[in-house]
Amino acid sequence: MLSKQPIDVVVFPGSNCDHDAFDIIGRMMGHPVTEVWHQADDIGNAAAVILPGGFSYGDYLRSGAVARFAPVMDSVVDFAKNGGPVLGICNGFQILTEAGMLPGVLMRNSGLRFICREIYLRVERDDTIFTRRYIKGQVLKIPIAHNEGNFYLPEDQLDELEANNQVVFRYCDRKGNVTPEANPNGAARNIAGIINREGNVMGMMPHPERRSDPLLGKPDGADLFRSLVDHVNGR
Amino acid sequence: MKARVSIRLKSAILDPQGKTVQQALQQMGYSDVSSVRIGKLVELEVGGNDPIEVRTKVEEFSRKLLTNPLMETFEIELVRDVV
Numbered sequence: 001m002l003s004k005q006p007i008d009v010v011v012f013p014g015s016n017c018d019h020d021a022f023d024i025i026g027r028m029m030g031h032p033v034t035e036v037w038h039q040a041d042d043i044g045n046a047a048a049v050i051l052p053g054g055f056s057y058g059d060y061l062r063s064g065a066v067a068r069f070a071p072v073m074d075s076v077v078d079f080a081k082n083g084g085p086v087l088g089i090c091n092g093f094q095i096l097t098e099a100g101m102l103p104g105v106l107m108r109n110s111g112l113r114f115i116c117r118e119i120y121l122r123v124e125r126d127d128t129i130f131t132r133r134y135i136k137g138q139v140l141k142i143p144i145a146h147n148e149g150n151f152y153l154p155e156d157q158l159d160e161l162e163a164n165n166q167v168v169f170r171y172c173d174r175k176g177n178v179t180p181e182a183n184p185n186g187a188a189r190n191i192a193g194i195i196n197r198e199g200n201v202m203g204m205m206p207h208p209e210r211r212s213d214p215l216l217g218k219p220d221g222a223d224l225f226r227s228l229v230d231h232v233n234g235r
Numbered sequence: 236m237k238a239r240v241s242i243r244l245k246s247a248i249l250d251p252q253g254k255t256v257q258q259a260l261q262q263m264g265y266s267d268v269s270s271v272r273i274g275k276l277v278e279l280e281v282g283g284n285d286p287i288e289v290r291t292k293v294e295e296f297s298r299k300l301l302t303n304p305l306m307e308t309f310e311i312e313l314v315r316d317v318v
Binding site for chain 2: 061062065066069098104105107108109110111112152153154186
């Protein structure tokens with residue numbers, strides 16, 4: 001039975017991957033999807049929330065720093081506290097860290113360049129509500145497009161993150177080896193995506209929504225959205 | 236009252252931007268520049284004349300919005316309006 005509750009895509013001024021996420025959930029996955037403006041008071045009866053990629057508020061001050069104070073965010077924080085699934089992609093990940101919903105910070109790429117290209121990702125967790133359709137160790141080819149993707153946490157907190165098994169994706173080579181050469185932006189321990197301890201809030205720098213429609217190549221990102229849609233439908 | 240918030244990257248954080256500028260300076264012949272760190276300066280006009288109140292307020296929003304305590308530190312300087 002299909003859940004009537006929509007998956008919400010929050011739109012900030014400067015979001016630019018909101019339509020991609022909307023299209024994948026609605027047209028490809030056939031699940032109800034709603035766009036929610038950043039000035040909205042709440043997210044309604046959402047089954048899940050996606051914070052999309054882009055450059056909210058021009059990335060002024062720090063990426064995600066201004067967006068986390070958008071009126072809609074109080075409701076997103078409450079939703080997550082009550083166990084609601086929240087996925088942050090790229091700028092969405094930056095917003096989640098700024099809001100304290102995920103640990104760490106995404107700093108300027110170590111090479112100082114904006115990077116827009118396809119990279120390889122190794123799936124580190126296949127037991128989350130976002131990645132159940134993948135297999136641990138699977139290598140995905142998915143694009144990145146960011147200037148601030150250099151994940152940072154002090155060493156002791158990184159150890160804690162790893163001990164709690166919160167790393168979901170790492171940058172790797174095409175064979176799945178996690179090497180310094182495969183790290184595009186200087187991210188600590190090649191970390192590309194993490195999840196909170198409770199397992200309902202995930203952030204990632206790569207863009208699975210840009211690799212979900214077979215028209216755009218091998219749709220390695222689709223199973224992420226399929227996992228989420230399965231979850232909200234109680235499957 | 237005017238307030239200036241100087242924001243610096245923590246010393247443990249690599250500053251690729253500063254490094255690039257340092258290398259450029261060396262190429263220009265300033266070979267004795269051994270370190271460059273780049274921060275931010277935020278200048279504000281804040282209501283109120285009690286420096287303690289103003290400082291408390293500026294500190295509060297510097298922590299919440301202007302800086303990310305994981306990677307940055309800040310200093311506040313208040314400048315009283317000349318009446």
